[in-house]
Amino acid sequence: MIKTIIFDIGGVLIGYDWTAYMMKEFNNNEALVERIKENVFGNHKWDEVDRGVLTDDELLASFTKDAPDIKDEITHFWETCGDALWQYDFAKDWIKELKARGYQVLYLSNWSYHLRKLAAKQMDFLPLLDGGVFSCEEKLIKPDHAIYERILEKYNLKPEECVFIDDSERNVIGARECGLYAVHAKDKNHDIAVSELEALLNQ
Numbered sequence: 001m002i003k004t005i006i007f008d009i010g011g012v013l014i015g016y017d018w019t020a021y022m023m024k025e026f027n028n029n030e031a032l033v034e035r036i037k038e039n040v041f042g043n044h045k046w047d048e049v050d051r052g053v054l055t056d057d058e059l060l061a062s063f064t065k066d067a068p069d070i071k072d073e074i075t076h077f078w079e080t081c082g083d084a085l086w087q088y089d090f091a092k093d094w095i096k097e098l099k100a101r102g103y104q105v106l107y108l109s110n111w112s113y114h115l116r117k118l119a120a121k122q123m124d125f126l127p128l129l130d131g132g133v134f135s136c137e138e139k140l141i142k143p144d145h146a147i148y149e150r151i152l153e154k155y156n157l158k159p160e161e162c163v164f165i166d167d168s169e170r171n172v173i174g175a176r177e178c179g180l181y182a183v184h185a186k187d188k189n190h191d192i193a194v195s196e197l198e199a200l201l202n203q
Helices: 018-025 030-051 056-064 068-084 091-100 113-118 145-154 169-177 190-201
Strands: 004-007 014-016 085-087 104-109 132-134 162-166 181-184
Touching (some): 018 030, 018 068, 030 056, 030 068, 056 068, 068 085, 145 169, 162 169, 169 181, 181 190
Parallel strands (some): 004 104, 004 162, 104 132
Antiparallel strands (some): 014 085
16 A cells, blocks of 8 residues: 655656756857756766765866856856746645645655755745655765665655656656656656556555
């Protein structure tokens, strides 16, 4: 029987659109935006943001190393990227409704110290949850099995009594490999996530 529901945050409870935000900030300069994205997100650099091992200065240095001519633009994005995020209008109600039905509700998210600070307002649902695990605190990122095992250990959970919801297929696969039920919020589609979750809860 399912007792615990574990949410990813980005793409499940919070929306984001890096490209749209950068296009707005940089006057629809598509070539510039693509260069910023390549240097910030390429070669899994953002994984190191979420892992929480490097300092802000070290991260910025890695982003600008191969693009010193756009250092100011990359720095601007880094310092304001929280503005690219918004809380889904259903987030709080979804959490409250599941808790009212008696489920323990947790989070397990690849999330950085930096965005926790910049997007505090968008994440004001955190006190509604019963706890959780951020990648930056554990120095682990999904889909590493160790981070799923960490939340199971921290809250004394049995994997077969948990459902994990994530918009990333590889993270869903990682959860299933650790024995959890998992729902893929494909294309960040809330209706799909709710439908698949309820099917698991009612089985």
